[in-house]
Amino acid sequence: MKSLLFSFLFLFLFFLSHISASNSSIDTFLECLPSHSNPSHPISNSIYTPTNSSFLSVLQNYIRDSRFNTSTTPKPLAIVTALDVSHVQATVICAKTNGVKIRIRSGGHDFEGLSYISNVPFVILDMFNLRSIDVDIPSETAFIQAGATLGVCFTVGAGGHFSGGGYGNMLRQYGLSIDNIIDAEVIDANGRLLNRESMGEDLFWAIRGGGGASFGVILSWKINLVRVPEIVTVFNVQRTLAQGATDVVIQWQQVASTVDRKLFIRVQPETIQQGGSKTVQVTFIALYLGRASSLIPLMNKSFPLLGLQAQDCTEMPWINTTLFWNGNPTGTPLEVLLNRTSSRRPYYGKHKSDYVKTPIPRAGLETIWKKMIEVQLDNIVRMQWNPYGGRMSEIPEDATAFPQTLLILISFILKYELIELFISYQTLRFFLT
Ligand SMILES: Cc1cc2nc3c(=O)[nH]c(=O)nc-3n(C[C@H](O)[C@H](O)[C@H](O)COP(=O)(O)OP(=O)(O)OC[C@H]3O[C@@H](n4cnc5c(N)ncnc54)[C@H](O)[C@@H]3O)c2cc1C
Numbered sequence: 001m002k003s004l005l006f007s008f009l010f011l012f013l014f015f016l017s018h019i020s021a022s023n024s025s026i027d028t029f030l031e032c033l034p035s036h037s038n039p040s041h042p043i044s045n046s047i048y049t050p051t052n053s054s055f056l057s058v059l060q061n062y063i064r065d066s067r068f069n070t071s072t073t074p075k076p077l078a079i080v081t082a083l084d085v086s087h088v089q090a091t092v093i094c095a096k097t098n099g100v101k102i103r104i105r106s107g108g109h110d111f112e113g114l115s116y117i118s119n120v121p122f123v124i125l126d127m128f129n130l131r132s133i134d135v136d137i138p139s140e141t142a143f144i145q146a147g148a149t150l151g152v153c154f155t156v157g158a159g160g161h162f163s164g165g166g167y168g169n170m171l172r173q174y175g176l177s178i179d180n181i182i183d184a185e186v187i188d189a190n191g192r193l194l195n196r197e198s199m200g201e202d203l204f205w206a207i208r209g210g211g212g213a214s215f216g217v218i219l220s221w222k223i224n225l226v227r228v229p230e231i232v233t234v235f236n237v238q239r240t241l242a243q244g245a246t247d248v249v250i251q252w253q254q255v256a257s258t259v260d261r262k263l264f265i266r267v268q269p270e271t272i273q274q275g276g277s278k279t280v281q282v283t284f285i286a287l288y289l290g291r292a293s294s295l296i297p298l299m300n301k302s303f304p305l306l307g308l309q310a311q312d313c314t315e316m317p318w319i320n321t322t323l324f325w326n327g328n329p330t331g332t333p334l335e336v337l338l339n340r341t342s343s344r345r346p347y348y349g350k351h352k353s354d355y356v357k358t359p360i361p362r363a364g365l366e367t368i369w370k371k372m373i374e375v376q377l378d379n380i381v382r383m384q385w386n387p388y389g390g391r392m393s394e395i396p397e398d399a400t401a402f403p404q405t406l407l408i409l410i411s412f413i414l415k416y417e418l419i420e421l422f423i424s425y426q427t428l429r430f431f432l433t
Contacts, residue, residue: 025098026077032094041084048079062108066346074117079124088217091125093191104213106146107157111351140225146218152325162221163212165402169287172261172390174226178208178400183222209402228318233288233295235312245282251305253359259302261390262289270382271372280369
């Protein structure tokens, strides 16, 4: 009993000392910031602590997954919403000297909330204000700051998306986002501003696909722009299991990575309710960098089982396809791309990526469908299968830090947080082993 009491007392004292240590570190961290930032851009305008009335809204603006937006989710001791490069440098230097952990956030789409939660006391360095995009048409290049948003999901941030690889629906024609990066600006752990030349090729290699936060703070990327035709074609066609989805997926596996590289067809199996019971519906979503008149014969020849018809296809300028891929109805004005906050709250998701190197046989597909249907409760289980091939097959595996092959993204859209545990242990383990 005595030893139990002693252990409890020890833990209590340890806890208290931990709190007071983190309180004093955060105080000295905050005091340190002005002396390391540019006086013409006062850093005081970008600091939010829990006593500030905007603290919670600043924190929550870029929390994209409601699993990590609860009263028990660990909160930062402060948020620095950098308005100037010197604010980034000051945050890094002052955090290092005061032993404060930094979480770096650009778009806030990290699957596990790693850009805004931590199990030790921490501050968030929020990059959303640093979001300029400078396009240079003559050289066909652009500088993109980390806080700019982009991607198939257009609220994903350039900071996390590019440093993690960045796949999009033109990857078969142009490779990943990182395959088009030619320079970057990074603040290192000593607060130094580096570019490709000063950081050296090793670090430049690592930040393209190896995750940015492991190496420094990405300020901006310089990328090569790619050309797209004035008009491109998209389609979104569904087949349920009863409509022969399994056969179509089998043929898709044979052609998706070898067909004309201008064509990208994503397969998206998900559970739906049909006639009072669950089944799997597979959506075939595609972008073709050309007109429908050349897509239809190409599909008839290479992928006849889908039975694509002219009326399934929609031609549009490439920029409008970003809305199509995001699921916005046809005719949605492009201005919604300027909306940086998520419209789908509350949203509970669990995502996991994996790779498939050889086609999944029919029996394997059928087992996957069965497992998807078996998942209980009201949650949606969705998988996204993104084919590579084309340009992706030409890029050496070690050109960047990103691993290459056919990518499968499994995602669970959850209604209740608890379901995640069930899925993680029962279903994910099945899918990923
Ligand atoms: C709904 C959804 C759709 C998605 N769609 C796609 C897709 O189509 N293609 C694709 O490739 N990926 C996609 N992703 C994955 C997404 O690209 C990654 O999760 C990416 O890391 C998110 O970047 P972010 O800046 O929005 O996230 P954040 O949560 O801000 O950051 C993600 C990670 O990068 C680090 N980081 C962020 N900014 C910086 C910086 N400036 N310097 C250093 N480190 C930084 C963070 O600390 C964190 O570890 C999707 C994710 C979701 C949730």
